[in-house]
C-alpha cells in the first residue's frame with residue numbers, strides 16, 4: 001500500500017492510503033491573518049473518513065463541509081458529533097466514539113480510538129518549547145478556572161482592544177463549527193498491513209494509554225502547556241514530545257499545532273530546533289520530519 005501524509009496547517013492532516021482518503025481533523029479555513037494552507041474544506045472532493053481529535057473549532061470546523069460534499073463519515077466524541085448534527089450532518093455519517101472502538105476504514109486498514117487529554121489552556125504559558133515550566137499541580141478545576149488563563153483570556157484581551165483584526169477573529173470563533181467544551185479528546189491509531197500511524201491533536205496524554213500503543217509514525221501536537229496524566233507537565237514541550245515518542249516506540253515524528261494558526265494570538269509559531277535535539281537524545285534513531293503545507297510525506 002502507498003501511504004502519504006500531507007499537513008494542512010494547525011493539527012490537520014490528510015492521510016492517503018492507496019484509494020482511501022482520511023482527514024485527521026478538518027480545520028483549513030482559518031482567520032485571514034493566518035498563512036493560507038492551500039486547500040479549503042469546500043475544495044475537498046474526495047474523503048472517506050474524518051477523524052476528529054476534539055470539539056474545539058480549530059479541529060472540528062470544516063468536517064461538516066467535507067461530510068456534505070464527499071459523504072465522508074466523521075469519527076469524533078459525542079460533543080463533536082452533536083455539533084456536526086446541528087450543522088446538518090446526517091446521523092448515518094457520524095460515528096460517536098469515547099475510546100475503545102475500532103473501525104474498518106478499508107480492506108486491511110483500521111483505526112483504533114483511545115481516550116486522551118487536552119493541553120492545559122487554563123495556564124498562561126509563554127515559554128519556548130525548550131523552556132521548563134513547573135508548578136500548578138494539585139489544583140481543583142475551580143482553582144484552575146480562577147487563574148489568569150491562557151488562550152481564552154488572550155483572545156478576550158485582544159478583542160477588548162477593538163481593532164478590525166479582533167472583530168474578524170471573534171466572528172471567526174463564533175461562526176466556525178465547534179464547541180467551547182473540548183468534548184473529551186481522542187487519539188487514533190491507524191493500522192495498515194505495512195505501517196501504523198498515531199494521531200494526536202492537542203498536547204495532552206495518559207502515559208498508561210500511550211505505553212500500550214506501538215506506532216511507526218506519530219503525529220504529535222506541540223502547543224501550550226502540555227498535560228500529562230491530568231497535571232501540567234513539569235518540564236518543557238520538547239521534553240513532552242520526546243517522552244511521547246519514546247512511549248510509542250515511534251520511528252518517525254511529525255508535529256502538529258505548532259504553526260502560526262491564529263495570529264496575533266499564536267505569535268508566529270515556534271522554533272522546532274529544540275524538539276529535534278531532544279528527540280535525538282531521548283529516541284535515537286527516530287526521524288523528525290518537517291514539511292510545509294501540502295508537501296507530501298511518504299510513510
Ligand SMILES: [Zn+2]
Pocket residue numbers: 054056118182202
Ligand atoms: Zn483545543
